[in-house]
Amino acid sequence: MHPSVGGWSPRRPHRAMRYALVSDVHANLPALDGVLAEIGRLGGVTATYHLGDLVGYAPWPNEVVERLRGAGVSGVSGNYDSTVATDYKHCGCRYEDPRQEALSHLSYAWTRAHVSSGTKALLGQLPFRLDVRPLGGHTAGPTLTLVHGTPLNNTTYWTEDRPDAFCLKMAAAAGARSGDLIAFGHTHLPWHRIVDGVHFVNTGSVGRPKDGDWRAGFAIVEVDGAGAIAVQHVRVEYDVEQAIDAIRRSELPNEFAEYLRYGGRVPATA
Numbered sequence: 001m002h003p004s005v006g007g008w009s010p011r012r013p014h015r016a017m018r019y020a021l022v023s024d025v026h027a028n029l030p031a032l033d034g035v036l037a038e039i040g041r042l043g044g045v046t047a048t049y050h051l052g053d054l055v056g057y058a059p060w061p062n063e064v065v066e067r068l069r070g071a072g073v074s075g076v077s078g079n080y081d082s083t084v085a086t087d088y089k090h091c092g093c094r095y096e097d098p099r100q101e102a103l104s105h106l107s108y109a110w111t112r113a114h115v116s117s118g119t120k121a122l123l124g125q126l127p128f129r130l131d132v133r134p135l136g137g138h139t140a141g142p143t144l145t146l147v148h149g150t151p152l153n154n155t156t157y158w159t160e161d162r163p164d165a166f167c168l169k170m171a172a173a174a175g176a177r178s179g180d181l182i183a184f185g186h187t188h189l190p191w192h193r194i195v196d197g198v199h200f201v202n203t204g205s206v207g208r209p210k211d212g213d214w215r216a217g218f219a220i221v222e223v224d225g226a227g228a229i230a231v232q233h234v235r236v237e238y239d240v241e242q243a244i245d246a247i248r249r250s251e252l253p254n255e256f257a258e259y260l261r262y263g264g265r266v267p268a269t270a
């Protein structure tokens with residue numbers, strides 16, 4: 001029989017830990033505010049982390065970085081963050097056609113011209129990955145590894161149709177084992193798979209979804225006292241018209257406004 005000291009019993013199960021994971025905000029402040037409000041409404045969230053790509057494509061790069069800093073949300077460096085911070089020649093994005101490539105260059109140039117020195121410094125300080133131990137580092141339990149693209153770089157697109165072997169290679173690169181979780185963003189498409197006991201979670205995108213759903217997306221990861229993991233994807237309506245208006249009033253391409261309205265799947269007639 002274990003003694004109980006001050007109400008604490010070593011047999012009492014650890015309380016569940018809930019994490020909100022938000023990725024690819026891409027300078028969309030109304031979307032971020034909608035998500036942070038929803039996280040507040042959900043309640044019981046232990047911590048919120050971002051998975052990078054805070055800037056690009058929308059006109060609030062400084063405000064987004066400041067909002068996350070003010071809310072105490074730490075996170076990792078996306079390709080947009082690390083390329084802006086280091087004055088790289090392009091944003092590290094993939095282009096599907098020449099028009100998209102031209103738009104991407106415009107977004108990158110606009111963002112580099114509008115980030116403050118303080119924002120640029122904060123982007124440059126972001127770590128490449130974060131490891132979270134919900135049950136504490138002093139005891140066995142799952143590790144949640146947070147990256148932007150993959151554990152190897154922040155530019156590779158880790159899509160849901162990747163073979164199991166790719167996922168296991170990434171797990172090995174991260175040092176993840178059965179019962180652990182790797183979370184990432186970058187593709188702006190939410191999914192969750194379990195391969196050989198390792199959870200792989202793409203959180204989707206807060207500020208620039210590409211799955212045809214305009215609502216802001218993020219993920220909740222819950223870890224119970226026994227280390228079991230549950231994953232939920234959440235979508236939140238936000239003031240998308242405010243974002244659309246602000247893009248149109250800026251020198252950013254109007255295509256980015258339409259992109260938000262249609263969740264990245266703009267009909268040919270639009």
Ligand SMILES: [Fe+2]
Pocket residue numbers: 024026053078186187188
């Ligand atoms: Fe992104």
